[in-house]
Amino acid sequence: MGVASEYVSAALSVARRLATTLIRALKICVLPVTAYEEICSSPDFLGPLFLIALCALISLAQYDVVFSRVVEVEGGELVRMVTVMDVAHVLLAWRVFSMIMVWILLFVLLWVLSKVLGGDVDSYTLFSAIGYVFVVQLMLSIVDLAYTAVVMSSMPNVVVTPMRELKRELQAGLGLDLLFNLHREWLGPKRVYHWFFNLWSMVLYAVIARTASKLSWPKAAVAGFAAHLITMLASVLIGL
Incomplete structure (x- = not known):
């Protein structure tokens, strides 16, 4: 009974922490300053790691x-060439790795910018805040999933004749x-809402x-713009 109660207690603790994360996430969407002060x-x-895990699963x-x-074509029927289970481990590993690298990069950028601009930086607090x-x-992953599902439902199948010389994933890609080259029109709306999320x-x-570095709003705006610009350049150059 003692071991069981410990497991139950641990599970409840994790559940409470996840609930706190979701509440904070919702607050960030509507009251970002209040949420980040909290x-x-x-x-x-744990909250940022939970968000990373959700993003990876949605991917x-x-x-x-x-x-x-x-x-x-297999046995006279059309079957999927690649399933998600074929590459799940690679996708999950890369998605989690890339997001953690972005987390570290943003921390370094905002820490340096805050110091240069005269902020009062607590590394632990800043690192946690950036994770959120x-x-x-x-939110972008959820919108992407919904939009992609709608778009792909109206697209025709691509029938590929497998070649042993190439990996199946490469042929599917x-x-x-x-x-997508034949249906470029679906990219327009995607660019628009991606721009909105980048601005956010x-x-x-x-x-x-x-909130985390105690900068004035003008200096905070400069730090935010600089961090955003450098992060975008890094994502283009190294594919994060």
Whole structure:
């Protein structure tokens, strides 16, 4: 009974922490300054890790939706060429790794910028606050999944004849490139809402600089813009 009660207690503790994370995430969406003041007064790392895990799982779902349109003929029937389970471990590892690298990069950038601009920086608080920026990525992942599901439902299948010389994932990717080149119109709305989420990220960087580093709003805006610009350049150059 003692061991069971400990497990139950631990599970309840994790559940409470996750509930706190979700509440904080919702607050960030509507009251970012208030939410980040609360995060700075009670920083944690489990919340950001939970957000990263959710983003990674949603990425798997989006991959599954996209590659559902790439098929091959097997036994006279059309079957999927690639399933999400074929590459789940690679996708999850890369998604988690890239988001953690972004987390570290943003921390370094905002720490340096805050110091240069005369902020009062507590590294633990700043690192935790930056982790909650992944609320934006989570919302973007959800919107991406919904939009992709709608778009792919109206697209035709791409029938690929497998070649033993090439990996199946590579062949499926080439098939998707062909499909998207023929249906470029679906990229327009995606660029628009991606721009909105990028702008939202920049605003949150400024809020973090204000609440976690105690910068004035003008200096926080400068720090947020600089961090956003450098992060975008890094994502283009190294693919984060």
